[in-house]
Amino acid sequence: MITEYIVKNLKENGVLDSKDEVLVQYGLNGLLSTFFSSFSIILIGLCCNCFTESIVFTISSIIILVLAPVDTINKPLDIIERSVYKKRTVEIVTIYVAVFLVSLVTGQFRISWSISLAVCTTSILQILPKINIKKEV
Numbered sequence: 667m668i669t670e671y672i673v674k675n676l677k678e679n680g681v682l683d684s685k686d687e688v689l690v691q692y693g694l695n696g697l698l699s700t701f702f703s704s705f706s707i708i709l710i711g712l713c714c715n716c717f718t719e720s721i722v723f724t725i726s727s728i729i730i731l732v733l734a735p736v737d738t739i740n741k742p743l744d745i746i747e748r749s750v751y752k753k754r755t756v757e758i759v760t761i762y763v764a765v766f767l768v769s770l771v772t773g774q775f776r777i778s779w780s781i782s783l784a785v786c787t788t789s790i791l792q793i794l795p796k797i798n799i800k801k802e803v
Contacts, residue, residue, distance in 0.1 A: 673694065719770075719779060730788055
């Protein structure tokens with residue numbers, strides 16, 4: 667596999683310690699999986715003449731996967747809750763991606779647009795607490 671090759675080269679060149687090998691390989695698997703999924707979505711969007719929608723959807727999906735779950739001052743999440751909610755987030759985004767791709771391929775552009783808008787809105791709502799916008803009273 668590609669990640670095994672990269673990890674092997676990093677280890678041979680002294681960039682990576684043996685103790686971090688499994689962790690780095692896991693991270694690289696996630697990174698490459700996200701890259702290839704994003705590339706596939708953009709490629710299908712390009713083939714279906716929906717390039718802009720596929721770009722918006724891809725960026726929004728990545729934001730959701732990176733930022734979710736979001737805790738607040740009033741309801742901080744512990745490690746177990748973060749893990750459970752992260753897994754649920756990945757499952758939900760995977761379903762959105764599948765429905766989005768099927769709707770693009772079958773020409774159901776209203777559905778793909780709606781899903782893209784929903785994912786984009788969700789990603790914006792997850793970014794807002796990170797920006798820490800304060801209301802002026």
